[in-house]
Amino acid sequence: MSYLPTGFKTLVRREILRFVRRPRNTFAPPFITNILYFSVFGVILGERIREISGVPYIVFILPGLVVLGAVSNAFENASFSIFHGRWNEYIHETLTSPLSYGQMVWAYIVSSATRGVIVGVLIAVLGLAIINPLYAASVGVSRPFYLVAFMLVITLLFASLGVAGGLWAEDFDDLTMMNQFILRPLVFFGGVFYSLSDIPPLLRDVSLMNPMIYMVNGVRYGFIGRAEVNPNLSLLVLLVLTGLVAALDVYLFKRGYGLTE
Amino acid sequence: MTAAIEVSDLRKRYGDVQALDGASLTVPEGSFFGLLGPNGAGKTTFINILVGLVRKSGGEARVFGHDVETDYQEARDAIGLAPQEFNVDRFFPIKEVLEHKAGYHGIPADEARERADDVLRRVGIYEKRNTRFDWLSGGMKRRFVLARALITEPDLLILDEPTAGVDVQLRRDLWNLITELNDNGTTILLTTHYIEEAERLCDEVAILDSGSVVEVASPEDLMDRGVDKITISFRESPTSAPALTAGNGHIEDVELVDGRLVVTARQGGVVAPDIVRELDREGHEIVDLDISRTSLEEVFVEMTEGQSSNIEGATQ
Numbered sequence: 338m339s340y341l342p343t344g345f346k347t348l349v350r351r352e353i354l355r356f357v358r359r360p361r362n363t364f365a366p367p368f369i370t371n372i373l374y375f376s377v378f379g380v381i382l383g384e385r386i387r388e389i390s391g392v393p394y395i396v397f398i399l400p401g402l403v404v405l406g407a408v409s410n411a412f413e414n415a416s417f418s419i420f421h422g423r424w425n426e427y428i429h430e431t432l433t434s435p436l437s438y439g440q441m442v443w444a445y446i447v448s449s450a451t452r453g454v455i456v457g458v459l460i461a462v463l464g465l466a467i468i469n470p471l472y473a474a475s476v477g478v479s480r481p482f483y484l485v486a487f488m489l490v491i492t493l494l495f496a497s498l499g500v501a502g503g504l505w506a507e508d509f510d511d512l513t514m515m516n517q518f519i520l521r522p523l524v525f526f527g528g529v530f531y532s533l534s535d536i537p538p539l540l541r542d543v544s545l546m547n548p549m550i551y552m553v554n555g556v557r558y559g560f561i562g563r564a565e566v567n568p569n570l571s572l573l574v575l576l577v578l579t580g581l582v583a584a585l586d587v588y589l590f591k592r593g594y595g596l597t598e
Numbered sequence: 599m600t601a602a603i604e605v606s607d608l609r610k611r612y613g614d615v616q617a618l619d620g621a622s623l624t625v626p627e628g629s630f631f632g633l634l635g636p637n638g639a640g641k642t643t644f645i646n647i648l649v650g651l652v653r654k655s656g657g658e659a660r661v662f663g664h665d666v667e668t669d670y671q672e673a674r675d676a677i678g679l680a681p682q683e684f685n686v687d688r689f690f691p692i693k694e695v696l697e698h699k700a701g702y703h704g705i706p707a708d709e710a711r712e713r714a715d716d717v718l719r720r721v722g723i724y725e726k727r728n729t730r731f732d733w734l735s736g737g738m739k740r741r742f743v744l745a746r747a748l749i750t751e752p753d754l755l756i757l758d759e760p761t762a763g764v765d766v767q768l769r770r771d772l773w774n775l776i777t778e779l780n781d782n783g784t785t786i787l788l789t790t791h792y793i794e795e796a797e798r799l800c801d802e803v804a805i806l807d808s809g810s811v812v813e814v815a816s817p818e819d820l821m822d823r824g825v826d827k828i829t830i831s832f833r834e835s836p837t838s839a840p841a842l843t844a845g846n847g848h849i850e851d852v853e854l855v856d857g858r859l860v861v862t863a864r865q866g867g868v869v870a871p872d873i874v875r876e877l878d879r880e881g882h883e884i885v886d887l888d889i890s891r892t893s894l895e896e897v898f899v900e901m902t903e904g905q906s907s908n909i910e911g912a913t914q
Contacts, residue, residue: 347701355689426685430695430746433649434702435675593653597646 345440348431352448356414363452364459367406371460374402375467378530390532392561396476399464400557401529404491406460408552409520411453411492412499415445416512419503423595432597438590446496446583453492461560476560483568484559490575491552497582504586504595523549533565551575600663602627602754602785603648609656610643610809617643619809620657625787625802627662627753630780632796632817633789635806636902641789642682644806645756649679661754675703678752680743682759682789686731692742693718693727696749703750710749717745720775737768744772748779755779756787761795773799793895797821803894807902817894824892824900825850826866828873830859831886840880844872866891 356363379395386394422428431441468476478484502515527549533541544550551571558564564571590596603625610618618640625631635641646652647659648666650673659666661673687695693714700710718724721741726734734742740760747755757776761769777799780786790796796803797817805813813820835857842852842861848869851862859877863869866889877884 343704343706344702347698347707350701351687351690351698358689425688426683427687429651429681429685430687430699431702432651433674433677433679434699435671435704436702437671597651597653 344434344436345444348436348441348444349448352414352418352445353451355418356452363410364456367410367456367460368463371402371406371463374398375464379464379467380471389535390563390565392563393468393472395464395468395471396561397532397557398530399461399468399476400560401524401527401553402464403457403460403488403560404527404549404553404556405524405529407453407457407488407492408495408549409516409524410456411449411495412502412520413512413516414452415449415496415499416503416506416515417499418445418449419500420506420509420512423503424509428596439587442500442583442586442590445500446493446586449496449499450489450492453495454488457488457492478560479562480559480568482559483555483572486572487552487555487559487568487575490572490579491556494575494579494582497579497586500586501582501589504589506595523547528553528565548575548578599627601625601660602629602662603631603787604660604663605644605658607657608644608647608654608659610640610647610652611655616809618647618654618657621806621809621811622657623804623811623814625785627785628780628783630777630786630799630801631788632800632803633787633806634793634796634803634898635789638808639806639902640809641806642758643809645679645681645758645787645789648673648756649677650674675750676753677756678747678750678754679756680747680758680760682762684731684739684743686739686742686746688730688732691728691730692723692734692745695731696746699746700749705750713749713751717748720748721745722771737764740764740768740772744775752784754785754787758789759791760788761790761792769795793893793898797894805898805901812901820897821892821894822865824897825862825864826892827890828861828863828866828870829886829888829890830861830873830877830884832857832859833883833885836882840877840882842873842876844876845869846872849873 375395378398382394388394389397419428465476506512526544527547528544533544533550536544551566551574554564554566555568555571558568601624603623606622608618608621621640621644633641633644643652647654648661650666650670662676664673664676666673687698690698696714696717697707697710700713701707705713715724715727718727721744723734723738723741723745726738731739731742744760755776760772776786788796788800800817802814802816803820804811836854839852839854839859842849845863846869848865849861849863853860861873870887870889874884874887
């Protein structure tokens with residue numbers, strides 16, 4: 338049916354326009370927050386920590402901050418958009434359309450992942466603009482393929498999780514709770530600010546159960562070319578996980594979970 | 599000809615409440631069909647099952663032959679819905695909301711823009727095209743949800759209480775617009791609390807009560823089942839009510855009230871000439887005759903009042 342791609346593109350466009358037209362809500366917060374992160378953790382604390390895994394501390398945390406910004410924005414965008422549409426019932430405009438459930442879900446995922454990628458790029462550019470003059474260095478992208486691949490898969494994964502979260506949430510407090518009590522702890526214990534080799538073995542083993550470790554590790558590999566976990570294996574695991582969560586989203590839409598009852 | 603809507607043994611249960619209890623109904627293509635029923639009768643649940651906002655618990659529902667669950671894309675593509683509650687995207691100006699809705703139905707962007715302008719003009723709010731929905735007046739909001747239903751040029755237009763809370767002028771504008779659409783072949787399914795609206799517009803109505811279809815007929819047929827009052831004035835009032843043999847069993851009561859004869863009969867318009875002839879034969883000189891036709895509203899109340907105790911607590 339020829340109308341299907343147009344319908345999908347329209348929903349993606351609508352979802353992207355929703356956040357692009359509100360730059361104060363979308364782009365200003367991560368911009369300000371990351372200036373603070375780079376200043377406090379990178380410049381001030383970095384003076385004391387100096388090097389970690391053979392690179393300046395600020396360079397070490399840059400990939401982690403990119404991941405933090407990218408995944409939290411992808412998650413927040415999808416969960417908010419779905420939940421707000423349910424709350425005000427305008428998601429009915431989508432649900433009563435001839436889009437397939439798969440198209441609806443992937444439109445929300447793709448647009449939310451786009452926001453995650455844009456925010457991630459914004460943080461990376463900001464970080465490199467601070468790092469390079471400060472250290473008179475030329476930190477860039479060591480493994481572009483891996484950086485792009487990891488950025489895509491982690492934002493798609495968290496956008497998929499955000500869709501499920503948006504369907505599950507009963508009120509706005511649930512959205513905040515998911516971000517504060519689930520997402521942030523995973524990120525902060527996900528190797529953003531420390532190296533696995535610097536923590537006790539028991540903590541390291543526990544950390545390896547946190548999927549965020551593999552994401553931060555993969556993006557760090559893309560930037561500085563050093564990885565603590567095999568990046569190919571990480572990429573494969575994350576891809577499979579993304580496929581599973583997206584399939585769950587489609588199933589939930591089909592069942593009408595949070596939508597039709 | 600494929601029916602626009604074909605529903606059989608449709609069921610929906612919300613917890614302890616049976617909102618639809620085996621409803622069966624066929625809406626012919628091209629008809630102007632009314633769905634009447636008291637609050638909680640299951641009208642909105644019925645509609646929401648067709649458009650995919652409620653999952654049925656049992657039975658079958660088809661729109662132009664497409665099953666609403668297995669062929670949901672085709673079924674939904676054929677429907678334009680103007681719901682009772684306002685469920686409109688608040689993030690965008692109303693013209694863009696229309697363009698998005700058209701896009702979801704596969705209409706290319708250029709055409710969607712043209713159609714959006716066109717439907718906004720048709721419902722009379724074109725000058726508000728760059729305004730967000732929240733800033734429209736109540737009447738304009740009602741016009742907008744109709745525009746949104748029309749943008750996809752649906753074969754089946756579903757209007758759930760389209761004139762609830764609107765002024766007389768808007769109500770007439772809406773009536774004219776949907777009558778014109780129906781004349782051009784669009785099937786209309788209308789739910790309304792204003793019985794006069796159904797009486798005036800619909801070819802056929804279904805009365806839904808406690809989740810079941812209790813009757814399907816034309817408004818005329820339904821009104822024929824009610825009783826009319828024929829009031830006859832004489833030059834000289836009789837001392838007692840004459841015994842009437844006319845009416846072929848349609849007459850239910852005859853009484854003399856303030857010197858006038860009041861005859862209660864089904865199909866009053868049909869039996870009145872026979873009554874006049876009989877009275878004339880018996881020497882009564884008639885000076886005035888008035889037939890007060892039963893309204894669809896009275897028939898509706900009569901058909902549904904017995905069920906009212908079951909309605910409480912039911913979800914609409």
